[in-house]
Amino acid sequence: MHTTMTSLLAADAPIVMTPTTPHLRIEAVTKRFGTFTALDNISLTINEGEFVCFLGPSGCGKTTLLRTIAGLARQTAGTLIQRDKDISTLPTQARDFGIVFQSYALFPNLTVFNNVAYGLRNRRVERSRIQARVSELLALVNLTGSDNKYPAALSGGQQQRVALARALATEPGLLLLDEPLSALDARVRGHLRSQIKALQARLGVTTIMVTHDQEEALTMADRIVVMNHGVIEQVGTPAEIYHQPASAFVASFIGSMNFLEVTAQGDNQALLGTTPCACLSHTLKVGQAAQLAIRPEAVALSRQAGALNGEVIGIEFLGPFQRVTLRLTDVDQTLIADVPSRDSTDLSLYQGQVLGIHLPAEAARLYPAGSSQQ
Structure with missing residues (x-):
């Protein structure tokens, strides 16, 4: 269990929570804008101390769900329970959360110190406690000594760290991050995401982050909620x-994925043209059109011909690995295979040649035809 920061605002002892204690329960939440359904019967439980990412393409409903949790958008139907308290109809200011936006949303006319202290002053916290709290938070986000600077004098990454400190100042039970890194360049984004994750783990604050960046979700989240067209497709690590x-x-x-057009055959078989391919067990009907999905790194290549073969039509050097594109010899389909660079220094010699292809059954999954194009 994560440890929590010593409270400067509450005299009572902190409530002891287990890692599986629910912090937020979202129950059958639906949000409609006229005839458009942005959220369709969403149910989800987020536990104390978890870092959860809402991930999905633009328009999938992830930001609407975050705004609903914050009270910035009112759900059409459904219930929100935070630490056993029904917050479904509470105004935004009565809910227990801090929020960080993509655009930082700092007050340009206030110093760093006064930006972080803003929420504490609204709560009429004593001056000495404000000073201690702000100093503590600026140290946590590595901005000690920046108290008297104005936002315009800070880099984008520094401004976002000020916004994070401000969101944490009142010790909220829930931290909401609305695509906080998307306005930053790649180098700063990579550095700041590791800082945010380390800080969240240190404080143990329950955190929800909205992102469309799969790398951010994979590297930062304890669990990922993948959304599409207003519904949850999957929740998992x-x-x-x-x-x-x-x-x-x-x-x-x-990530990257190959999808091959096949025909389902039995519990763990498919036909790629006339070539049998083993795959993980599925429930599709025999003869049903399907897609066989396999990661490029799982595809094995051989100089010897096999049951499945392909002509090398392209090779890309991508640093740690080379991406080989093959045209299958028996069907008019292409396949990509990622081969570690250290094992393939002479791979360019195989341009135009036919190689044997092995698709490991344990890495191959079967889905209904066309279902990847939702």
Whole structure:
């Protein structure tokens, strides 16, 4: 269990929570805008101290769900329970959360110190306690000594850390992050996401982050909620989402994935043209059109011909690995295979040649035809 920061605002001893104690229960939440359904009967439990990412493409409903939790948008139907308290109809200011936006939303006319202290002053906290709390938070986000600077004098990454300190100042039970890193360049984004994750783990604050960046979700989250068209496609750990996608949409949205047009055959078989392919057990009907999904890194290549073969039509050097594109010889389909660079220094010699292809059954999943294009 994560430890919590010593409270400067409450004299009472903190409530002891187990890692599986529910912090927030979202029960059958629906949100409609006229005839458009942005959230369709969403149910989800988020536990104390968890870092959860809402992940999905633009328009999937993830931001609407975050705004509903914050009270910035009122649900059409459904219930929100935070630590056994029904917050479904509470105004935003009466809910227990801190929020960080993509645009930082700092007060440009206030110093760093006064930005962080803003919520504490609204709660009429004593001046000495405000001073101690702000100093503590600026140290946590590595901005000690920046008290008297104004936002315009800070980099984007520094401004976002000020916004994070401000959100944490009142010690909220829930931290909401609305695509907080998307306005930053790649180098700063990578550095700040590790800082945010380390800080969240240190404080043990329950955190929900909205992102469309799968790398952010995979590296930061304890659990990922993959959303599409206003519904939850899958909830799981990063490893579960990546290695055990529950639907073709999840398989296509997370990482790189091959999809081959096949015909379902029995519990763990498919036909790729006339070539039998073993796969994980499925429930599709024999003869049903299907997609066989397999990660490029799971595809094995051989100089010897096999039951399945392909002509090398492209090779890309991508640093740690080379991506090989093959045109299958028996069917008009292409396949990509990722081969570690250290094992393939002379791979360019195989351009135009036919290689044997092995698709490990334990890495191959079957989904209904067309279901990856949701």
